[in-house]
Amino acid sequence: MTLAAAEHQAVMWEVRLREDDIGASVLNEFDHWRTAEAANEQAWNALQQRLARIGGTRSRDGLAMARALRTPATERRRALRAAFGLLVLGCGTWGMREGMHGLGLDADWQSAVGERGEGLLADGTPVAFDANSRIYLAGSAQSPRLKLHQGQVLVKSWPQRDEVLTVSTMDGAVVTEGATFNVGKLLERSVVSVSRGSALLRPQLGRPVLVSEGETFYFNGKEAQQTEMPFGAVSAWTRGVCVADRMPLAELLDIFGRYRKGLLRVSGRAAALQISGVFRLEDIERALLQVLDILPVRMQRYGSYLTVFSAA
């Protein structure tokens, strides 16, 4: 903040006059400054008026003011950043794609928080999808395309044939001529795991990768990376369990959010902490306590809606 010269000088005089021991010469000097120019006198009086209004030891509630001013503000700020950060993200989506589509509310298949779903494709192919999933159907009956907006989908069987089945997320597409496989949209990446058969994974901008029986890959728009997670662990959600192997905490909480209403947020460096464990999705409250046991984080609740994890 920049002040006019006289105001700045007034501040510096106030600082000086609060010194523990001021001699007569300093006071003389001060009087000299104050009377030297009308602007000085004015600036000085204005500052004194402000300080008088603020109060102090001479005002009888000075101590209560002091105590109140020491009330920490950081937790409030952090909670708001966490809560409204998500709202702004939502706004961005809203701006780009008008209305319902941005939130996936017009999806062909959608499941509510805490409720898994099942469906059949036009040719009778059975499909299961995770709680809070949004799936759009496109393509033809012979060669369907599933766009996974959010959540996870398990294609229980697509027997070998000439036509292909495609499941895509914003990170890339998985194409198969015959496979049983699982595709999930995670917080900042996607995952594909093949139980039987094989599939071709095409990241949005990267090189295609063949995913063979028993293999699992994480992928984002640019690249795919193989992981040792077995199919059974990736598709454990079908049995109400989440298996995490060195998973970023933010990603795990995003998965928990499919089973629990309200916002689960993680702030700052806690977001990148990696966690491993087996969590029951039917009892998220307990799973949250498990997280507290495993990682050096603390959890704070703001009402029933917002829960924030931060580094301990």
Place this chain on the structure above:
Amino acid sequence: MSTVSFATAARDQFLGGEFRRSYSWLTASVHRLVGSRNDAEDLAASAFTELAGMEDISHIRQPRALLTTIARRLTYEFWRRRDLEREYLEQLALAPEFSDASPEDICEAIDELLRIDAALQGISAKAREAFILSQFEELGYAEIAARLDVSVSMVRKYMAQALTACCALA
């Protein structure tokens, strides 16, 4: 002349449309945070009032993002007011000599408290504490320096920062 009235009409149309589209959305968003329907409506309405008060709204591409930003600040101020109020009243309750304080006095004191609090937000925690110790507990610089574990010349700098911040008070 005609351009002015056209601009005004477009502005009213924009604000009216945005209000219809976003008021209940914003109220619901804030409601989850503050817990009370009435408070949420107040905060959402204040956010719209600020939006309506903006000089140039023709360049606003994402009104909801802007409303969210305004609502965040208002919610913070709302929470902060409640926190400060609670702490202040608790302290007053401990001091019997305040039993005669009128509600108007208390309200005024809390308003002032919020203004100081806002002014002191821009400086460091130590500078803030140095000012509180000097202003409200009347400690000397040597004592403040010892408490904050800094040099006396640092305390002077803190005091200059805090007093400069106070000059911004209306």
